[in-house]
Amino acid sequence: QVQLVESGGGSVQAGGSLRLSCAGSGRAFSRYAMGWFRQAPGKERESVAAINWSGGGTYYAESVKGRFTISRDNAKNTVYLQMNSLKPEDTAVYYCAASPLTSDLLKALCDYWGQGTQVTVSS
Numbered sequence: 001q002v003q004l005v006e007s008g009g010g011s012v013q014a015g016g017s018l019r020l021s022c023a024g025s026g027r028a029f030s031r032y033a034m035g036w037f038r039q040a041p042g043k044e045r046e047s048v049a050a051i052n053w054s055g056g057g058t059y060y061a062e063s064v065k066g067r068f069t070i071s072r073d074n075a076k077n078t079v080y081l082q083m084n085s086l087k088p089e090d091t092a093v094y095y096c097a098a099s100p101l102t103s104d105l106l107k108a109l110c111d112y113w114g115q116g117t118q119v120t121v122s123s
Contacts, residue, residue: 002026002112004096009117012086016121020081022096022114030074033102035059035110036081038092038119045108048094049081052102059106064090086121093118 008020020036035050049070050059058070067086072079079096094117097110104110 002028002032002098004098004112004114006094006096006114006117009094009119011120011122014087014121014123016086017082017084018086018119020083020094020096020117020119022079022081024077024079024098026077029077029098032098032100032111033105034070034072034079035097035099035105036070036079037095037097037108038090039095040089040092043092045095047106047108050102050105051079057102059102083119086119088121088123091119091121 003025004022006022033052036048037045038048039045048061051070051072055072067084069082096114098112099105099110
């Protein structure tokens with residue numbers, strides 16, 4: 001069993017930065033691929049970034065490449081999403097999720113989800 005709790009969301013002006021954190025409970029955390037998803041009002045949930053269990057492999061949606069960085073610290077059971085050069089279109093609720101396989105994670109076939117944290121970017 002893994003419980004995920006996101007933090008770090010907030011309001012920022014366009015061009016600003018935020019760092020999201022997702023703290024996981026349980027010793028199995030390091031066995032899971034982790035990902036960040038987001039859902040804006042009236043839109044479908046989309047994958048933003050993913051990282052494999054070791055941190056050696058990462059994936060980014062085209063819309064955030066070069067601006068967002070996903071990382072993890074298995075000793076702290078935490079995954080991060082550093083978001084730079086934020087745009088109004090990045091406004092959404094951001095969720096972290098865990099899956100045993102990166103391939104399933106990218107399909108949003110996740111075993112565990114956090115409760116979400118709001119990110120609002122104003123122009």
